[in-house]
Amino acid sequence: xxxxxxxxxxxxxLRHVGDIxxxxxxxxxxxxxxxxxxxxAIDFRTGSGLNFTVLPSRGLDVSYAEYQGIPxxxxxSTGDVNPAHYEPGGLGWLRSFYGGLLTTCGxxxxxxxxxxxxxxxxxxxxxSHIPAKNVWVDSRWEGQRYMLWAQGKVKETAxxxxxxxxxxxxxxxxxxxxxxxxxxxxxxxxxxxxxxYLFHINVGFPxxxxxxxxxxxxxxxxxxxxxxxxxxxxxNLCEPPTVDFxxxxxxxxxxxxxxxHIHVALVNRRFNNGQGIGVSVRYHKTQFPNxxxxxxxxxxxxxxxxxxxxxxxxxxxxxRERGTLQYIEPGGRRHYEVEIGVLTSNAEIDALEEKIAQTxx
Numbered sequence: 001x002x003x004x005x006x007x008x009x010x011x012x013x014l015r016h017v018g019d020i021x022x023x024x025x026x027x028x029x030x031x032x033x034x035x036x037x038x039x040x041a042i043d044f045r046t047g048s049g050l051n052f053t054v055l056p057s058r059g060l061d062v063s064y065a066e067y068q069g070i071p072x073x074x075x076x077s078t079g080d081v082n083p084a085h086y087e088p089g090g091l092g093w094l095r096s097f098y099g100g101l102l103t104t105c106g107x108x109x110x111x112x113x114x115x116x117x118x119x120x121x122x123x124x125x126x127x128s129h130i131p132a133k134n135v136w137v138d139s140r141w142e143g144q145r146y147m148l149w150a151q152g153k154v155k156e157t158a159x160x161x162x163x164x165x166x167x168x169x170x171x172x173x174x175x176x177x178x179x180x181x182x183x184x185x186x187x188x189x190x191x192x193x194x195x196x197y198l199f200h201i202n203v204g205f206p207x208x209x210x211x212x213x214x215x216x217x218x219x220x221x222x223x224x225x226x227x228x229x230x231x232x233x234x235x236n237l238c239e240p241p242t243v244d245f246x247x248x249x250x251x252x253x254x255x256x257x258x259x260x261h262i263h264v265a266l267v268n269r270r271f272n273n274g275q276g277i278g279v280s281v282r283y284h285k286t287q288f289p290n291x292x293x294x295x296x297x298x299x300x301x302x303x304x305x306x307x308x309x310x311x312x313x314x315x316x317x318x319x320r321e322r323g324t325l326q327y328i329e330p331g332g333r334r335h336y337e338v339e340i341g342v343l344t345s346n347a348e349i350d351a352l353e354e355k356i357a358q359t360x361x
């Protein structure tokens with residue numbers, strides 16, 4: 001393995017430390033103050049400079065990530081709010097939306113508040129506010145690789161209603177600049193259940209600046225509304241923080257590679273005097289046939305969303321109206337796998353751009 005500019009095998013590395021946690025670990029703890037009190041958290045350190053925080057109390061989402069001290073994600077003003085303070089109606093979700101590297105939306109509703117099948121549905125669904133059960137945090141050597149992971153289950157369920165279960169495993173390894181998210185969503189009930197699912201990946205400053213650019217194998221880009229349509233020519237570029245900026249969303253039709261994977265990234269080639277940096281996302285098009293781009297260049301709300309999904313963001317009623325609403329049958333399963341990585345130089349950015357270009361030929 002490569003660490004700190006040198007190459008080590010397992011024995012060589014362990015001779016240098018009292019315990020491997022000196023270099024890499026996954027450590028669980030609890031927040032104790034304010035509206036965050038009682039929130040369970042897990043800090044991952046990989047030894048490469050990639051560090052991130054997972055919140056079991058918030059559906060095992062990723063509330064923060066950094067690389068060598070450089071923030072990778074946008075953080076809102078709410079903090080890591082305890083789910084007991086969740087306001088499910090209307091836009092109440094925003095009062096506890098911390099942003100972070102990953103906030104999951106779903107599992108039965110994504111997008112704007114709406115009413116569907118006599119059910120009032122709030123913004124983006126409940127899954128990010130459901131505490132995980134059977135949480136397992138551990139690490140171990142597998143040959144020359146030191147693996148770190150967190151795993152747990154979230155149930156979105158109601159008496160006389162839906163019964164969905166999601167098992168999530170987040171893992172990485174010593175020396176890695178990538179984290180992996182693997183989800184299995186199951187319908188444990190006895191009726192078909194609507195299923196909407198979206199990974200809200202939120203890239204922020206300093207990767208996001210007016211010099212940033214979206215790289216994506218897009219064959220078609222469709223604005224969500226008139227506000228986005230007016231800025232379609234610049235959908236892939238960013239502005240500086242702007243007074244009264246109105247959010248824009250774009251739907252992308254993506255071209256996969258030979259393995260049916262999609263590669264997208266937000267990159268900043270001028271970062272650190274031209275060194276370059278970026279956040280990349282890789283996912284399977286069969287699992288996530290849609291991609292939503294969220295562009296929000298406001299003051300304080302300065303964030304660029306990369307959002308693989310199986311749906312749009314206009315709510316379940318609109319999805320049903322269009323005939324695109326997905327369902328999980330009783331006993332059915334849906335699998336989702338996403339990788340989020342760090343591009344550390346313009347050479348790596350150029351290599352990814354070339355890979356994306358090959359899928360569009």
